[in-house]
Each structure stands twice: as C-alpha cells, then as structure tokens.
Amino acid sequence: MYGRRHSEATREKMRQASLGSKNVMWKGNNVGYISLHLWVRSHKPKPVLCECCQLKPPFDLAAINGEYSRNLDNWEWLCRSCHMKKDGRLDKLPKRQAIKLMIRCRYCNKIFFVTPCYSNQKYCSKTCSNKGRILFDGYKTTNRKANVLQQTNG
Numbered sequence: 491m492y493g494r495r496h497s498e499a500t501r502e503k504m505r506q507a508s509l510g511s512k513n514v515m516w517k518g519n520n521v522g523y524i525s526l527h528l529w530v531r532s533h534k535p536k537p538v539l540c541e542c543c544q545l546k547p548p549f550d551l552a553a554i555n556g557e558y559s560r561n562l563d564n565w566e567w568l569c570r571s572c573h574m575k576k577d578g579r580l581d582k583l584p585k586r587q588a589i590k591l592m593i594r595c596r597y598c599n600k601i602f603f604v605t606p607c608y609s610n611q612k613y614c615s616k617t618c619s620n621k622g623r624i625l626f627d628g629y630k631t632t633n634r635k636a637n638v639l640q641q642t643n644g
Contacts (some may be wrong), residue, residue, distance in 0.1 A: 519559055526558055527551055530565050540569040542576070552576060599620035 494505070510516060517598040521529065530551055540548045548567035548595040555564060590603040595614040613619035 521560075523558065526560070529560065530562065534562050534565055534567070536567055536599065540572055542568055542572040546571070549573075561614045595622075604615070 508514075511518070517525075534551070537548060546569035547570050550568050550570060550573040551565055552568050552573050553559075553564055554566055557564065562602050567575065571580075589606055591606060591609055592601055592603055593609075593611060594601050595618050596612045597618040598614065600614050600618075604611050613622050
C-alpha cells in the first residue's frame with residue numbers, strides 16, 4: 491500500500507467531473523452507429539417485454555423516427571420481429587416456396603403433388619398402391635408367400 495488512497499466520495503466526484511460532454515473524447519451527435527447504440531443501451535433501461543407487441547423479450551434498440559441522436563425519447567426496445575416490421579425489412583425478405591412436382595397416379599389417374607425427394611412415387615395413396623401393384627406388377631401383397639411357395643414346389 492503505497493501512496494494516498496482517495497475516498498469513495500472523492501472518487502465519485504472525479505468520475506462525475508469527466509462524464510458526458512465534460513470528457514475530452516466526447517463527440518456529441520457526431521458519434522458512430524455502434525457507439526451511439528452502446529450509449530443508448532447504457533442509459534435507457536431495458537423493459538421485460540417488447541415496447542410494441544408486449545409479447546416477447548426485446549433484443550434490439552430502434553430509433554423511432556430513423557434519426558440517430560442522443561435523445562432517449564427517440565429510442566425504443568423491440569423484439570426482432572417488431573423491429574423488422576417497423577423497418578420494412580420483413581416485407582423485403584424473399585418468400586420461401588416449396589418446390590412441388592405434379593405426378594399422375596398410375597391406378598386412378600388422379601394428379602397429386604410431391605416434393606422432389608419423392609419424385610419416383612407412382613401412386614397417390616396406399617390404397618391405389620396396393621390395387622396398382624396387383625394390376626400392373628402382377629402380384630398380391632397379401633398372398634405373396636403362398637405364390638413364392640407354389641413357384642418353388644411346382
């Protein structure tokens with residue numbers, strides 16, 4: 491323990507003397523995007539729920555009028571969904587559409603749609619599949635063992 495130590499009250503006065511615009515590194519409203527968000531994050535208390543929908547916890551700080559300034563009334567805490575809706579980014583996202591292939595059933599000629607991983611599917615349902623196998627492939631699914639036994643013994 492060398493030297494003199496400052497009391498808590500003196501340390502607080504020294505801290506207050508260099509806060510905000512009194513600091514030599516203070517930039518005012520010419521601050522960058524990230525630094526401004528960090529400043530607002532440390533000065534605006536975070537609510538439990540989103541200020542817009544009141545359903546989800548907030549993750550983003552959003553400038554209400556789009557102007558980035560140190561005015562805390564211009565900022566709100568939003569969940570990601572509300573933030574994207576207010577910015578208009580949700581509308582700009584590409585709509586994801588599943589690719590479907592149109593196939594005609596071999597048994598009933600009904601048209602049905604499948605995803606590409608099932609492109610070799612030939613029947614629209616299990617019923618058509620069982621009837622179609624009897625008609626086109628020449629065997630019954632129920633008596634398959636009997637047919638195999640008759641072919642080997644006969």
